[in-house]
Amino acid sequence: MSTAHDPAQVPATTVDRGTVIGEGFTWLARWSWRLLLVSAGAAILWWILGKLWVGVFPVLLALIVATVLWPPTRWLRSKGLPDALAAVLVILGALVVFFGVLGAITPSLISQSGDLADSAAKGLSELQQRAAKPPFNLDNQTINDAVSTARTWLQDRGGQIATGALAGASAVGSGVVTLVLVLVLVFFFLKDGPAFLPFVRRVSGPRAGAHLTEVATRSWATLGGFIRTQAIVSAVDAVLIGIGLVVLGVPLAFALAVLTFFGGFIPIVGAFAVGFLSVLVALVAEGPMTALLVLALIIAVQQIEGNVLQPFLQGRSMHLHAGIILLAVTIGGTVFGIVGAFLAVPVAAVGAVVLRYLSEQVALRAGEITADEAEPETEEGSEVAEVEQDAAVTE
Incomplete structure (x- = not known):
């Protein structure tokens, strides 16, 4: 019994496979060209940023x-x-x-x-x-x-x-x-x-200005949340390490605690430098055993900060996953050193704000959410959300 398909029995609505594959390659080529243009624009902006x-x-x-x-x-x-x-x-x-x-x-x-x-x-x-x-x-x-x-x-x-x-x-x-x-x-x-x-x-005009107003307001709130969060984390580190240094009888405990607070604003590098200084002071003043205890104290506090406080507080204030925060600090520190490590998290947070806003606008235009669900923070943002919602209904 033959299993070959009779061409006469093929439905009239069937599209040739070659046509489907060709349309797929056409779509891929079109988006590849767009991505190349966007990448070229980003490279030019990066070059201008380096010059300025x-x-x-x-x-x-x-x-x-x-x-x-x-x-x-x-x-x-x-x-x-x-x-x-x-x-x-x-x-x-x-x-x-x-x-x-x-x-x-x-x-x-x-x-x-x-x-x-x-x-x-x-x-x-x-x-x-x-x-x-x-x-x-x-x-x-x-x-x-x-x-x-x-x-x-x-x-x-x-x-x-x-x-x-x-x-x-x-x-x-x-x-x-x-x-x-x-x-x-x-x-x-x-x-x-x-x-x-x-x-x-x-x-910029009413339409673009409304978008910029909403994004700038959200970015400003995110930056403020980052600074407040970092201050809380640094203060907890300074208090815990300061108390430990006082208990262990290490000299300059108050000064080292203050340096710990300010060093906390430089992720990874600041904590390492101040921690090394604390261990060195303990070694010189009290001996190897006290230095080892100070080292254990600093490692324990840093583990609490890195695995509990910072991911939890920064994740809540900036809506960033702990993995993204760690990746941003690593890339920023590798490319730009201490300055990059300090600016990595706020820059990543602002970038996330922009991406979430763009996704929100797409969802409004697609009819996936309403203007009330967008939760804008400004009057201009509310007006834009309503306009995008009406455009979705019209289309």
């Missing part, structure tokens, strides 16, 4: 600082203070708090630095004595030869070290200029910030 990074970086820092200082500025403005005066008072207050904290830890640093220096000298002597015993069996002459070799190496490279010192001094000067520029930008952001979105709407 000297000016872009202070703006990003100023925006992050402004999100922290905006709530007290808004409160002072609500009490009738002029915009400029409210901005100046808040900035001055923030500087007083910052330098006040530095002033609080400076006396302890000065008073205990002599004891730490003596402990370091004793520790080096003890290390030299231990090195002369088994299994190292390094006599004093061998150690002295090593020190002499190191001194000669440094003398031979004096020019390179001097060049590095000049580069470091230049970097410090550039940092001071950047700091001043950031403070000036923060003043203008606090003073004229509420007028920014109306200006954007006037320039």
Whole structure:
């Protein structure tokens, strides 16, 4: 019995397989070309960003600082203070708090630095004595030869070290200029910030301006949530580590706790650097056993932060999965170093805000959700959502 299909029995609506495959390749080619154009545009924007990074970086820092200082500025403005005066008072207050904290830890640093220096000298002597015993069996002459070799190496490279010192001094000067520029930008952001979105709407037009207003408002709220979350996480780290250092009798416990708080704003790198410093102080002042206990304390606190506090709080405030946060910090730190590690999470959060907004607009146009389900944060966002919903009904 033959199983071949009779061409006469093939339904008239059947489409040739070659036609279907051709349409699939046509669709793939069309979208590949679009993706290539988008990628080329992104590459050009990336190149422009690299050329303008000297000016872009202070703006990003100023925006992050402004999100922290905006709530007290808004409160002072609500009490009738002029915009400029409210901005100046808040900035001055923030500087007083910052330098006040530095002033609080400076006396302890000065008073205990002599004891730490003596402990370091004793520790080096003890290390030299231990090195002369088994299994190292390094006599004093061998150690002295090593020190002499190191001194000669440094003398031979004096020019390179001097060049590095000049580069470091230049970097410090550039940092001071950047700091001043950031403070000036923060003043203008606090003073004229509420007028920014109306200006954007006037320039870009009602439709585009409404979209930009909604995205900017959501991004601003996300940045504020990131700073508040990071401050909470850093404060918990500082309190736990500070208490542990006090219990273990490590000197400079308060200063190290304050450094832990500020270091927490630089993901991974800041915690590692301050933790290493704490272990080093404990080793010099109290000995190896205390240093090991401090190391265990810091590892335990970092595990609590990395696996519990940070993913939970940042995931709730920025609606980002812990894996995305870790991936963003890793990529940012690898490509741009400490600056990239610091800016990676807020940039990723703002990018997620933009993607979620685009997805929301697609869902409105497709009729998958209504304007009430979109949950806009501005009046302009509500108007846009209603327009997109009406367009979905019309189509």
